[in-house]
Amino acid sequence: MNTTIQAPQSPGAPKTARGARTRAKILKAAEDTFGTLGYHRAGVTDITRAAGVAQGTFYTYFSSKEEILRELVMDLGHKLRAHLAAEVISTDERLEAEEQGLRAFLQYLADHPSLYRVLQEAQFVDEAIYQEYYETFARGYADMLNAAARKGEIRAGNNQHRAWALMGLSHFLGMKYALWDQRAKQGEDAFDPIVETMSDLLRNGLALSGRERG
Amino acid sequence: MNTTIQAPQSPGAPKTARGARTRAKILKAAEDTFGTLGYHRAGVTDITRAAGVAQGTFYTYFSSKEEILRELVMDLGHKLRAHLAAEVISTDERLEAEEQGLRAFLQYLADHPSLYRVLQEAQFVDEAIYQEYYETFARGYADMLNAAARKGEIRAGNNQHRAWALMGLSHFLGMKYALWDQRAKQGEDAFDPIVETMSDLLRNGLALSGRERG
DNA sequence: TCAAAATATGACAACTGATTCAGGTTTTAT
DNA sequence: ATAAAACCTGAATCAGTTGTCATATTTTGA
Known part of the structure; x- marks a missing residue:
């Protein structure tokens, strides 16, 4: 045979x-x-x-046309992950890494807008590869959160849920501010206000802290 | 004329x-x-x-086929907003409303999965209507957060950024747990663990609170 | 009751766009 | 240098789609 x-x-x-x-x-x-x-x-x-x-x-x-889309999704995914990993090496404090990661992601999306469209459209052409993209991302994200929790850097909690929540947060902020809002894209530190808002949200939540209450 | x-x-x-x-x-x-x-x-x-x-x-x-999609997007948007508004009347404490809103959204998505697909695909057929959908949603969301901030229920901060972040958070959690993960859909309180994780995140953030630190 | 308006039909014209293929050109390796 | 392998070409094929239209049926209102 x-x-x-x-x-x-x-x-x-x-x-x-x-x-x-x-x-x-x-x-x-x-x-x-x-x-x-x-x-x-x-x-x-x-x-x-x-x-x-x-x-x-x-x-x-x-x-086929479908196959090149699949190829592209994997390719773009690798590149993004490589970029983010490279941008976030300078710290190993989780919440600071979170900020740098968000900033890097927003900037990357503004510089590579096709990533968004290719990936999101792939969802309806080959759902499996879309899911795999995010599952892979989520796994890595949750692992990092788990490590941070073990080291006592962040509160205990379900880090898988958190990972998906944080990906969604980045995704929507990227769509709105890196892709849709033109003016937001100008300049090196264009995304600082957003990162700052998120930093406060992720560090402290929305509830008033002790001394602010009353 | x-x-x-x-x-x-x-x-x-x-x-x-x-x-x-x-x-x-x-x-x-x-x-x-x-x-x-x-x-x-x-x-x-x-x-x-x-x-x-x-x-x-x-x-x-x-x-045209395109027109019926537009019609559908507006229709589904109205229905979802009406549903969420109806589910969240029982409280006017913002952070509690946030929980109820997330729970209601996840349940609604599990019950009406076409909402997701129709809306997300509309993005590539008529981007304007997709943007309008989320801008409308975001405006209402930010208004509620602003009101809560004025009443001193939540921390000061950029509520537009927060609104987009929270929409993204819900979107991704819905995609993952209400649409993709079959087992999560079983039962009335299936989404409780997720809502609880998010509740903690939104109330307290990820950083350790005072007494946990050290 | 009956003409006009509204609604429904389904075959088909007109077009689009992915994929194939038979044959030409360039590169490789001996 | 030259045969074989790799690569490139673009016209033709082919499957499928949207939107139209002449005609038939149903509903309305006077």
Whole structure:
């Protein structure tokens, strides 16, 4: 028999430098095209035109439009996580890390708006990969919170619930202030007021502290 | 000239009881169909089949597939807000209202999962209506927080930022626990642990309180 | 009761857009 | 240098969709 066990659904990785370059061009073009036109309005034609190759070339590296979206989601996810990890090394105090993480996320989203659209649209094209994206993120997040709780840096509590809550918080703040509100994007410290509000919320909650009460 | 200022883009409201009934059937069918198949996979054919009418009838009441989605978004938004308002009347203490609101939202989402999908997909079909949905929600939310701050029930702070953060928090918790996690949906008080975690987070934050510290 | 208005029908025109394919070009390796 | 492998091309295919329309039925109101 001698059949290959795992037939790759993608047509095959490029075997030369030229191929690798072309594949990368197409992937980048897909990111841009999906980012501006959206997944459904963007045709394979638009992607290949943006990449400067013929339609047929697309199928040399990707078996379908859906597949390139999946590829893109994983790619963008890796890049974001790498970026955030790099930005948050300077402290290991959890609540400070939380602030830096939020600031970095907002800035990253303002600089890479396609991330948002590609990811959110992927949800309706391949729900599994969308879930996996956030489950992965949540796992890592909850682990960090658990570690902080063990070290006595934060209150005890359900850190899985908290992780999802914090992701949602970042997501919505990013959507509103990094993507929709143009003026918020100006300048290096544009997101400071937001980060500060969240810092207070996460440190102290909304209830008045002892001396403020009464 | 005597031109009508505001030409209705929708073909015209039904003028008989039968027409109103048919329109309502189609709208409901669209909600279900978009909810299960998604906006793009769902054809007008699927909607009319589910409604039990001919394809052509669709265009008696809606000028396009896009328009019925807009209609639906506004409709679902009104219903959700009405539901939440009704569920949160029993208290006027803000932090307690927050808990009740979250619980009601999670339960509502578990009971009306199409709300989520229709709304989120609308974002990529007509971004303006999606933004309007959340801006409206946020305005009301921020107003309530401002009132609570004036009454001295919560800490001072930027309540617009907080409103978006809290919406995101609810959104993600709903997505994860009301839609994705099947087991979480069982029973009346299924969401209690989540609400409790959030209650603690919103009241006290994550930092240790005075006596826990050290 | 009966003409006019409203509603319903479903076949179909017109179009879109993903994927295939047969053949050309470039690169690799001997 | 040259055969084989890899890569690229873009016109053609093909499946599916939205929205239209001429016609039929039902409801309204005088």
